[in-house]
Amino acid sequence: MIRKHSATLHGHRTSFTLEDEFWSELKTIAVARQKSVAGLIAEIDDGRDAESNLSSALRVHVLRHLKGDTA
Numbered sequence: 855m856i857r858k859h860s861a862t863l864h865g866h867r868t869s870f871t872l873e874d875e876f877w878s879e880l881k882t883i884a885v886a887r888q889k890s891v892a893g894l895i896a897e898i899d900d901g902r903d904a905e906s907n908l909s910s911a912l913r914v915h916v917l918r919h920l921k922g923d924t925a
C-alpha cells in the first residue's frame with residue numbers, strides 16, 4: 855500500500871508518498887547508519903537532482919542501497 859508521510863527538512867514540513875515496503879527499508883537504513891529517519895531523508899533530499907521529486911529520490915536511494923551501490 856502507498857501512504858503519505860511527512861517530515862521536517864531544514865525547518866520546513868514536506869510530504870511524500872511511499873509504498874510501505876520502501877518506508878520500512880528506509881527506516882532500516884536509518885537505523886543501520888545511526889541516523890534519524892528525518893536526517894536520512896534530509897540527506898537524500900539535499901543530494902537529489904532538481905528535476906527529481908523527493909518520493910522518487912527516496913525509492914532510488916533504497917534501491918541503490920539494496921543493490922550495494924551506496925554507503
